[in-house]
Amino acid sequence: MLIKNALIIGEKESFEGDIRIEGERIHEIGPALHAKEGEKLIHAEGCLAVPGGVDVHTHFDMPCGEIRTSDDFYTGTRAAIAGGTTTIMDFSEPAKGASLQSGLDCWHEKAGGRSFCDYGFHMTLSRCDEQIEQEIVSMIAQGVTTFKAYTAYKGDLGVDDRELYRLLKLMKKYGTLLMVHCENGDILEERRKELGKEAPEKIINHALSRPNEVEHEAVSRVIDMASLVGAPVYIVHTSTRQALDEIRRAKQRGMSVFCETCPQYLLLTEKRYSLPGFEGAKYVCSPPLRTEEDRRRLWQGIREDVVDTISTDHCSFLFYGQKSQGREDFRKIPNGLPGVEHRLELLYSCGAASGLDYTKIARLTAGSPARIMGLYPKKGVIAPGSDADIVLLTRDCPKMITAASQMQAVDYTPYEGMEVSHCVRDVFLRGHQAVRAGKVLTKVPKGRYLPHRV
Ligand code: URP
Ligand code: ZN
Ligand code: ZN
Numbered sequence: 001m002l003i004k005n006a007l008i009i010g011e012k013e014s015f016e017g018d019i020r021i022e023g024e025r026i027h028e029i030g031p032a033l034h035a036k037e038g039e040k041l042i043h044a045e046g047c048l049a050v051p052g053g054v055d056v057h058t059h060f061d062m063p064c065g066e067i068r069t070s071d072d073f074y075t076g077t078r079a080a081i082a083g084g085t086t087t088i089m090d091f092s093e094p095a096k097g098a099s100l101q102s103g104l105d106c107w108h109e110k111a112g113g114r115s116f117c118d119y120g121f122h123m124t125l126s127r128c129d130e131q132i133e134q135e136i137v138s139m140i141a142q143g144v145t146t147f148k149a150y151t152a153y154k155g156d157l158g159v160d161d162r163e164l165y166r167l168l169k170l171m172k173k174y175g176t177l178l179m180v181h182c183e184n185g186d187i188l189e190e191r192r193k194e195l196g197k198e199a200p201e202k203i204i205n206h207a208l209s210r211p212n213e214v215e216h217e218a219v220s221r222v223i224d225m226a227s228l229v230g231a232p233v234y235i236v237h238t239s240t241r242q243a244l245d246e247i248r249r250a251k252q253r254g255m256s257v258f259c260e261t262c263p264q265y266l267l268l269t270e271k272r273y274s275l276p277g278f279e280g281a282k283y284v285c286s287p288p289l290r291t292e293e294d295r296r297r298l299w300q301g302i303r304e305d306v307v308d309t310i311s312t313d314h315c316s317f318l319f320y321g322q323k324s325q326g327r328e329d330f331r332k333i334p335n336g337l338p339g340v341e342h343r344l345e346l347l348y349s350c351g352a353a354s355g356l357d358y359t360k361i362a363r364l365t366a367g368s369p370a371r372i373m374g375l376y377p378k379k380g381v382i383a384p385g386s387d388a389d390i391v392l393l394t395r396d397c398p399k400m401i402t403a404a405s406q407m408q409a410v411d412y413t414p415y416e417g418m419e420v421s422h423c424v425r426d427v428f429l430r431g432h433q434a435v436r437a438g439k440v441l442t443k444v445p446k447g448r449y450l451p452h453r454v
Pocket of ligand 3: 057058059313315
């Protein structure tokens with residue numbers, strides 16, 4: 001197959017040219033490649049050819065108390081590929097006290113034969129006991145080399161400092177990577193109690209219970225611990241200017257600290273929590289949306305290469321029936337936002353509008369996450385030998401993001417009404433066309449499990 005006349009977005013530069021795909025891989029890239037006899041041609045004049053998106057932060061089919069996220073692997077990855085994301089990495093979460101193996105088996109069962117994207121798993125570590133080292137070794141053998149710990153949600157998923165320190169030491173020992181959800185769990189729980197007593201019906205209290213300091217303190221502590229141990233660390237969903245500055249300083253000291261942020265922190269602010277009625281519940285996620293100043297500073301962090309990756313933290317709950325369980329009490333609103341479908345279109349559109357180079361957007365949404373997670377150069381780049389995961393984006397027919405037109409199995413989108421100038425036209429997953437003219441072509445998922453080694 002030959003993709004003709006696209007603006008190809010490479011790692012460092014963009015150039016007009018053609019991409020030849022043979023089997024599942026990119027065979028060659030160049031100007032004016034000649035079509036072979038019988039070769040299928042895809043005309044891409046006016047389109048960008050960007051690397052298939054790599055979203056390394058999703059929560060599909062994730063239990064949350066009595067409910068579970070509304071997108072499972074089938075609906076979530078179908079939405080992802082419709083939006084140009086060809087690889088996802090989801091967090092497998094063993095039940096409380098259960099083995100890592102049970103978590104991994106469970107996630108394989110959820111995803112197997114039901115994923116439209118290629119997929120890998122991180123493993124959530126919510127305990128650090130005698131057995132954990134052997135279990136980590138076993139995960140590595142099965143292609144899981146990225147792990148996640150929470151400093152929040154104590155008594156459930158969260159770990160304390162002693163456990164975190166030990167986990168970081170194990171990461172160092174085995175050359176694996178710890179991703180950390182950084183919020184000071186004790187302080188935010190106290191504030192939730194205080195604010196829940198005062199005015200449980202006020203959604204803004206979600207944000208006030210988890211102010212910037214709560215994230216900053218935890219990021220700073222985790223970075224210090226990682227520095228002490230000499231282990232790299234990946235800070236998920238960075239939302240505040242203070243945390244960003246902390247990460248910048250650590251990088252300047254030469255530490256391997258990776259910074260992830262998400263579209264919601266770049267595009268939305270805490271003002272959403274004061275919308276009339278219960279509308280603000282749509283935006284309840286942790287960490288919460290922040291101020292305009294935080295938003296501005298995160299974009300600056302992107303320009304200055306402090307931010308490494310932009311993934312979604314896609315964690316969808318229905319507005320009617322799930323978010324609504326917190327109508328009387330903000331503490332009962334399930335935390336999380338959908339976004340996997342719109343990440344690429346939003347970022348290429350808003351990024352380009354704010355003067356970012358296309359190559360940088362490609363690095364943030366594909367190349368860097370693939371590198372950090374050990375999937376590069378199979379994933380994350382348009383280059384000979386890489387998987388032919390390619391997205392053609394049009395720039396001449398803007399569209400409006402709406403819940404009515406989305407594929408995500410959720411009854412709203414936080415980006416309702418936003419116009420995107422860069423829209424997904426065609427998507428190829430390992431050379432197979434999955435999306436044509438914006439429509440997913442098949443009902444049969446072709447995604448494969450991706451063991452990875454960081
Ligand atoms: O609110 C969020 N982000 N929910 C998903 C779980 C997490 O903390 O990443
Ligand atoms: Zn988190
Ligand atoms: Zn998450």
